[in-house]
Amino acid sequence: MHRYIIKRILMLIPVIVGVSLLVFVMMDMAPGTVVDIIGGEMSTEELAELNHQLGYDRSVFYRYFLYMKDLLHGDLGTSFIYKMDVWDLYMQRLPATLELAGASVLLAILLSIPLGIKAATGHGGLTDNVSMVAALLGLSMPNFWLGMMLIVLFSNRLGWLPSYGATDGIKSLILPALTIGTGLMATLTRTTRSSMLDVLRADYLRTARSKGVPEKKVVSKHALKNALIPIITIIGTQLGNAVGGAVVTENVFAWPGVGRLIIDAINQRDTTTVTGCIIMTTVMICVIMMVVDIIYAFVDPRLRAQYASGKTRKRAPKVRGGEAA
């Protein structure tokens, strides 16, 4: 198991290199360079010197190489708009983003999994139909619009909750978390339901019932654990999306997170900040997906065996032969 985790971490490296290269090269193609911004009043020699220093007289891969060398030391360059280190800037904004992502995913987990299970066990019933219509609506609502409507209702009309910022503790968290949470809830409810529906037909549940296992336990123990893999996958993807994709919601609520930083930086042509933040966000997502992969192994012994056999190939065919017999 430890071996698998180490292997999985090593596998992360090429993805991170690839992602950072992709983002770096693309952002490098964006019109305008740092030199244009700070080199306004420099002489031609000074400009040439600066260009050389920053690698603009060499290929984009050289500049990427320089960038990665700094990144390994926790240096993402300096933002010329914010006049500070991008790394520090990112770390300063990250907690707010994580707080929002955590709150909305938690909300989704607490509501959607029970609801999805209920919908699946009462397939075709009232709970099922109502929750599926609600999920479809939630899925179809654009985040930013939902956020705006929540603001209209809860802060403008009712005056209960603040409409922007993160200064009011849990009160300021509610609306943005609800905004992101709605889409997550919709997806997670649908996934839980369909995954449970698949499992509820399984023969081994009949075995469990024939042993006299109470129906509640048949669902919560025997069925749920088998249905968990797709559910965990979706939760991981969603946590990733909430960490990286909360851009829009953060802007609606002026939430001081990474997403808002990225858009502000784009609008001010602060390429260094944009590149740094997107690379860091993507790294976070890769790490989340890796953790999800590792969690799989705790849920499903077959995957655990597969992971183990990735290292010790000798046992694998034996296991598979047993399956086929």
Add this chain to the structure above:
Amino acid sequence: MSEIRPKDTVNDDSTVLDIQNLTVYYELEDETVKAVNDISIKLGKKRILGLVGETGAGKTSTALAILNLLPNPPGVIKSGSIHVCGNDMLNLSQKELEEIRGGTVSMIFQDPMTSLNPVYSVGDQIAESIELHEKCSRAEAWDKAEEMLELVGIPRERIHEYPHQFSGGMKQRVVIAIALACNPKLLLADEPTTALDVTIQAQVLDMMCDLKQKFDTAMIFITHDLGIVAEICDEVAVMYAGRIIEQGTLEEVFNSTKHPYTEGLFNSLPDIENREAELHPIQGMMPDPTKLPEGCAFAPRCPYARPECISTPQTERSFSETHKVLCSAYDDPSFRIKREER
């Protein structure tokens, strides 16, 4: 076939299973599958009943109905009663049912590949049943689970392993261990050996017979293999299109076969002593269970059928206290099937 000798015919009075006039339908959107039609079965202590018939004859539905575990919807028990050791299975509360399932009656399912939960260890799955029914601690349940595992011939060290680490035959042993874990009075074995290799089949059968002796369990053995029936059963019930068309003791059904369908089943068996002999499979197919005829469902395939067989409902005819046949051809006192003339 004729060398079958009567097995122990000691008739124990205490009835373990009593099914009266059971009818099971599967009510689908646009049609109704009549899976089980008005069957009655009585089974005494320690007896083994072989429930024989083609695929789709309603054998598994009968077994599931006994546990009151029919998938509902679409499965519905339309009428009849089922008593297991005096418990009215169709009128028990959910909680009482859960106590009886796995405790008094348990079932071995047909496909060992899919009947074990892949994410729990086999020990967990055996111990769960014990913990539920014997009201003991988790540790005690696990100890007993280890014993059960050993009893079915699996080393106790493997208790923490998962189903995917076992072969098909081993999995079926685990399923049997689960079913026997709480010494049930009645065991429903639904083709427990069909999914296994022939060599493994024999092992599993031997083991089941041993265990039956050990635990004094009555058993319904569902199969379409007449050889297995001859080997282990005391009584036989032959099902066709949801009806029991012939039932009696092993000797009665095998040695004085009365129903043309039962005869057809025997004729379909290859004869090892006479390899030149032609096989006589039953012609045609089982009728569509959504459109059963008024009369005998076997009539369209029956070599002795008369026109009135299809149209008039059959009546049960007793040839002895235990031997009952559903065939109106015997209205004619001189009627004999070929097998009996031999």
Add this chain to the structure above:
Amino acid sequence: MSKNTESVSRKYRKRGKLGEIWHHFKKNKGAMAGLIILIVMFAVALTIDFWLDQEKVIGQNIREKLQSPNAAHWFGTDEMGRDMFWRVVYGSRYSLAIGFVAVIVSLIVGVPLGAAAGYYGGKIEGLIMRVTDIFSAIPSILMGVVIVSILGGSTINLMIAVGISSVPNFVRITRAAVLTVKNEEYVEAARALGKTDMYIIFRHILPNCLSPIIVQTTLRVASAIVSASSLSFLGLGIKPPSPEWGALLTAGKTYIRGYSYLCLFPGLAIMITVLAFNMVGDGLRDAMDPKLKR
């Protein structure tokens, strides 16, 4: 002779299959409702230039500015006195066009890549799938942000940005579908007859992978419409005063405290469109794969 019967039987089978899908689809009320909404929207979007006076959409009338919804202006008027109803109706052209072109972009790029990965396997598959992994590691909205910031925010660029960010989905889906049919006997037979890979892929494999791709296409149009309007809302796509729905929301944001209807209706329009696509997509999936239903 044999060729003749083959083509006849294929024709029958095809009609039979389509008929079967339609038979299941039309039983699904939600899907039918979605389909009707979409047909109406398409009819309006395609013909609107012929029957609607442009003046109604862009004509300013300061005297009538910021009116709440009323009999003359069903959705009210904006800060320039333009009628919001006609602006929202006209906006359907942008959203539908962006949604469709974006998905066509991702189909054109994604399906061949996915098919190649699934069909050839080995190194080609490894390469394609690793690159796909990298692309899909970047959240699609950020991908859109990056592409728009490189190319600039025009309608075409928005389509490309949104399209590229859903390529990984199509690569994955196509590959998975190809893997399931690649070893079917008719493919082996075609290979034994010495047909070229291209011929086999386009003639035998892809036609049998259509259902998941079609379903995915429908659902992706929905998400493309949301992504595009999100980018517009962030100020990176189509800018006001174009009546694109995201742009209408950006413009309305300023007045949201007093005149929330300015934001209500464009958002509802997005929601209804996306809902319709989602319902049709769900309906198609259930109809094409009756196994999954029940």
